[in-house]
Amino acid sequence: MQAATLAAGLGLLAPAVLAQNNQSYYDYTTNGNPQLDQRTLATIPLGFPDCDNGPLAGTTVCNTSVPAYQRASALVSMMTLEEVVNNTVNTAPGVPRLGVPPYEVWNEALHGLTHFYQPDNGSFSWTTAFPQPILSMASMNRSLIHQIGDIISTQARAASNAGRYGLDVYSPNINGFRSPVWGRGQETPGEDAFFLSSLYTYEYVTSMQGGVNPVVPKMETVIKHFAGYDLETWHGHSRLGNDLNITAQNLAGYFTPQFKTGIQYAKAKGIMCAYNAVNGEAGCSDPFFLQTLLREEWGFDKQNGFVSSDCGAVYSVFNPHMDAPNRTAAAAIAMRAGTDIDCGTEYAYYLTPALNEQLIDRATIDRALTRLYAGLVEAGYFDGNSSMYRDLTWDDVVRTDALNISYEAAVEGLTLLKNDGNLPLKKSHDCKSVALIGPFANATDQLIGDYAPTPNYIISPLAAFEDSDWEVNYAFGTGVLWRNTSGFEEALEAARNSDVIVYAGGIDLTIEDEALDRENITWPGNQLQLINQLSQLGKPLTVLQFGGGQVDGTALKNNDNVNSLMWCGYPGQSGGQAVVDVLSGKRAPAGRLVTTQYPAEYVNQFDQRDTELQPHGSCPGQTYMWYTGEPVYAFGHGLFYTTFDEEVAGNSSGTFNITELVSQPHDDYEYVEHVPLVTFEAKVTNTGDMDSDYSAMLFANTTSGPAPRPIKWLVGIDREATIPPGGSCTVSIEVPLGVLARANEAGDLIVYPGEYELALNNERSVVYSLTLTGNAVPIAMWPLQLEEGATGNM
């Protein structure tokens, strides 16, 4: 069933499976911050200022001919210090005296809307739940990311217009999924921070905001978490207190380039500082990140951007980081370092005392709120109902294209890891029943992942199979973490009674979540035991591996009786339908892993807080770029149902002078490093007998520049829509100079002269030989360091 008919068939307003409001947001009260109250604004509607008849009428903030920052500044200047301070926190009460309504900075939109005022029924009782980003990105389809962002922002604007949502979102989450134990890796586009996270960031931000440098931002995106945040609780080390030592080389090459892309190239209007410290300074009190990199190097001030703390992170500057001697000082240094808005309540309580203790000045407090309001001014907050996007309503949420795209994203992300020909399932007179077994077999909420929107329906694998022409024998079998085998027999019985077996398991939020890292990356509970028993029944067995992080599937890979293995991530509200449609061959898989499936021992080989990516000591290197071990399934791995022949199209080699490249005009590009250098082209022919999408990753490797060199690194992706048997298409990937850069020890991103290969996929089926001549050329220098004593503090 295609998604368009799916939505109609299920009945848009009478969904087959109603989702429960099962939000499990992080409980801050358990994490050492006694003052951060539970978020309360979701119980009251928001509103827009009335510039026509309210107290603000006729004031500068309502004057659309004045530049945004000046309008915001004029508004803030009308407030008392107390009024300013009260509004520097996420749940801002507004200024009733001035007709400034309450505003909630904290809105989430990771893969659909959360954290908004949601009545129990009627308009806005649901919005679309897309797959988790890690699955959507596995599609290799950047247009899809853009479509999703466009839909989410439309729904967000509609909710905002209805008083249920703000004009900014604390999304996306773009930290590199470096350590496989990270509980929030599911929220990210994977482990390739330099290229893929940047690409994802660009598409998400520009689609959510309505373009690059839009006159009116559709929705302001607050990219997060800046920087170095990629662990929650590993080995009992809280994210709130982690202090990561990161070299300039890895900061520039891995931990910050996606933020640079978000701010400098995509012009994100917001950024969130992280809980953790880097090199001794807490994320929200680090002027190197929040001023030097963000504002000086990346030009954040030019786009009226604001910084929000992660929720509770201002408090964390004091406890546990102790980068300030007390909460008052922590509030002051966080704001002075550049954290404009406190997601929390520290600023509300401690900024005025801080001023009285001569730790901060009024102008800095005013500036912080002005930055927030400058963005709201740009977004039309003060411009009345006729301004752009203010006509979006619930009717714009109730559209089938949103449901279609959610379904489509799930289909496109599904990644086939192993297949001996078992898939797609071939239904016939003799093969008509399926045993559907496992903790995800009847999953609903489990399919959504964290930061879960509440959709109008969730289609479980069981519901989708039941809606198909297969006979289904369902058995729960075991839970994700179960040790007891009480359900095994029922499962085995169901399997014995069926022609084929599908096991749906993996990991869920009970094992990977915000505030919850994994301690190992093995299959949890007794799932492997059950799968092993199922595999001994002599029937075709497919294993569906749900969850954001990879689990070591060595046992499944090596077991010839496990015929197929497919990674399903968190596929969203139509996830079950997508899975069943791919299993049944209605759709063909073409996803590729955006993380490495490491063997289980990997996470025990080194301290997961060790951020040095390059191999050293007992650490075999981190991410596919540096990992010297043998992955179970490699980054970029993904099988098709059909076979493709790939051959060179166009040039297969080229020589370019770097200096000339970097010296050229770059008319249609803001930055010269984005001008396409090579257009890699391959002719791809479907040599099998099934329709299939084609997906591609293009990797670079080189002998140029100083060692150590990465094994390879990603420089391009592509996805081509359905290619019929015998059909072919040309995969065309533009490679700009910038993606060939590598960070040196000083943190400068350098393109070195020498020999490069651009190779298609892990199989290197097509290779382009690239020679760069001339001098090594920097793409971006790491900031100059202040000399000792040059600051007047002698």
Place this chain on the structure above:
Amino acid sequence: MQAATLAAGLGLLAPAVLAQNNQSYYDYTTNGNPQLDQRTLATIPLGFPDCDNGPLAGTTVCNTSVPAYQRASALVSMMTLEEVVNNTVNTAPGVPRLGVPPYEVWNEALHGLTHFYQPDNGSFSWTTAFPQPILSMASMNRSLIHQIGDIISTQARAASNAGRYGLDVYSPNINGFRSPVWGRGQETPGEDAFFLSSLYTYEYVTSMQGGVNPVVPKMETVIKHFAGYDLETWHGHSRLGNDLNITAQNLAGYFTPQFKTGIQYAKAKGIMCAYNAVNGEAGCSDPFFLQTLLREEWGFDKQNGFVSSDCGAVYSVFNPHMDAPNRTAAAAIAMRAGTDIDCGTEYAYYLTPALNEQLIDRATIDRALTRLYAGLVEAGYFDGNSSMYRDLTWDDVVRTDALNISYEAAVEGLTLLKNDGNLPLKKSHDCKSVALIGPFANATDQLIGDYAPTPNYIISPLAAFEDSDWEVNYAFGTGVLWRNTSGFEEALEAARNSDVIVYAGGIDLTIEDEALDRENITWPGNQLQLINQLSQLGKPLTVLQFGGGQVDGTALKNNDNVNSLMWCGYPGQSGGQAVVDVLSGKRAPAGRLVTTQYPAEYVNQFDQRDTELQPHGSCPGQTYMWYTGEPVYAFGHGLFYTTFDEEVAGNSSGTFNITELVSQPHDDYEYVEHVPLVTFEAKVTNTGDMDSDYSAMLFANTTSGPAPRPIKWLVGIDREATIPPGGSCTVSIEVPLGVLARANEAGDLIVYPGEYELALNNERSVVYSLTLTGNAVPIAMWPLQLEEGATGNM
């Protein structure tokens, strides 16, 4: 003769005294920079881009609906690296291929236009020469400063429209006139950097630019020299190599607040980094000044501002500062630190090599030029002839108000230091001849000072006297620096033949100039010897003391036969007329010294490069705020011809809570520290028998806060126009909270609770008792310092 009739009487286009084009600009070739060519652009006309028919037509830079920075960025993106690099220097060749005309960044407008393409005759062969700022500021008339700036910018725009001038000026010079030996103190508004230099900067910038945050800047002002520049060649120490140790306290309290005012409050579009180093880092390669203070703290990026080096200062980063190992590195670190434009040629020669040596990236080079062009875009450079200010022509230069204001500024600045009743001169049947003696008696160019505009006429004192009804006996007498007495006898003879004697001497550009400090502050040459001989003739003797810096007049002060002493600064093109009109009583003096006249030994008591203002060691303290010795004539000293009675008007005391003050709304003010706190009012009655202007300085002193405390500091000025005998007026000076702040050792500007007095003039004739309660409150914090290792360089 009033100025209006003066101009007419002299004939606007047939001036009585034609100025010679006697520009003596600093010769860079003598200062160790072999590459900095003499400025050549003054020989070619400039022009505006043609957005209608040129190659740029239809491109983004010509699209007026796009924000300025994006327009500029689009322009720069069309250029090759070579084209970009070529235009990052002051004499920019433009890009012929793209129809971008040459542009000259270096235009000067200190007290009238210089450095522009000036034909020998006809239109723009002259423009108005105002007095040097140090004299104009002595008027205590902030409106006058504003009028002057408004006229200069009109003339600059007219010259720009004629292709003879740019759209920015390397003015004003706002370094504090700390050391009296400084050769360029004449260019400044004096020694009170915290209040008076800030006030001057605000008026100059907002008048030149056409307002605060104007939609179209009239003329972009590049305030200079940032920071700590206030010596040229003292004791053989070149400004190019000076490295001043300045505490955070004095940086915040003295060396930078006027720049803060210029950038943050007045929104100057440009700033110039200085030759000298501060605390080990050359001015043009110091990210603390050029990024942290300027862009982070003061918000320079918000106003599309650009930084220019002082001319040759990029080279100085290498030699003599050695803050870079060679010229290539110097160019790179200067630009990376935030110096966008090189007044010089280093960038043109060394940026491309720097990129090839991986010292800088293309984006940073592009950004630098984009910043310059963003300002030009704002100023309408690409907007065609119909844009604002493009209708100004030579007719707008040929206006008598410019000449009137130049005359008026001279009159208002003249400062009477001593007078026993001799002045004004009382012409009568028995007293009708004047002996006019000395090196300034027939001065023309000498009246202008440095950065000399070429006016249509210059009225020497001799010419003005000859144009009066006095009989004049002129004798040169001696030169400024002469040791030979060959002219004495002629002078004495002239004096003997006259009823009154006027000696016009002092110092000129042969002793104080750019690249020329004084080694002592005594009267130079044998002038005192001649004056002494003149004083023994038994005739009324007036000494006119020309020049910007003060000279120790102890001998004149103590000599009862020197009846009058008047400081005349560099009074500009009508200076002689102004002097004679004041001497003759047609106008009355009301100027006040904006520098301290120190005794001669002062400059030998400590190293003039010692920037610690507070008394220490052999240094008796610097500026009137800290000087513990006895000045010859104090800062603020200035006599009237009439007598004034000053008495309290309104309140004479008040108590305010600082916390409440800083917590109030500040609606009509961008910053709360500018909201008036006290309106100091005094009733001033002319109790003498002559018309006179009245001028006032208001000083604060306090026992609050930590020691050491300044003796007093300036918090307000005023000038009231002509008050007739018996007449009175109310002097009203608004004192905002911000001017009561003092910098603490950390560099934070703090207002302390406690007792203050606001006292009128040095005489303290009216005192307002101010009590501040509550907590000490910061007005502006010094920037947070980065912690060791927090920058990724581990």
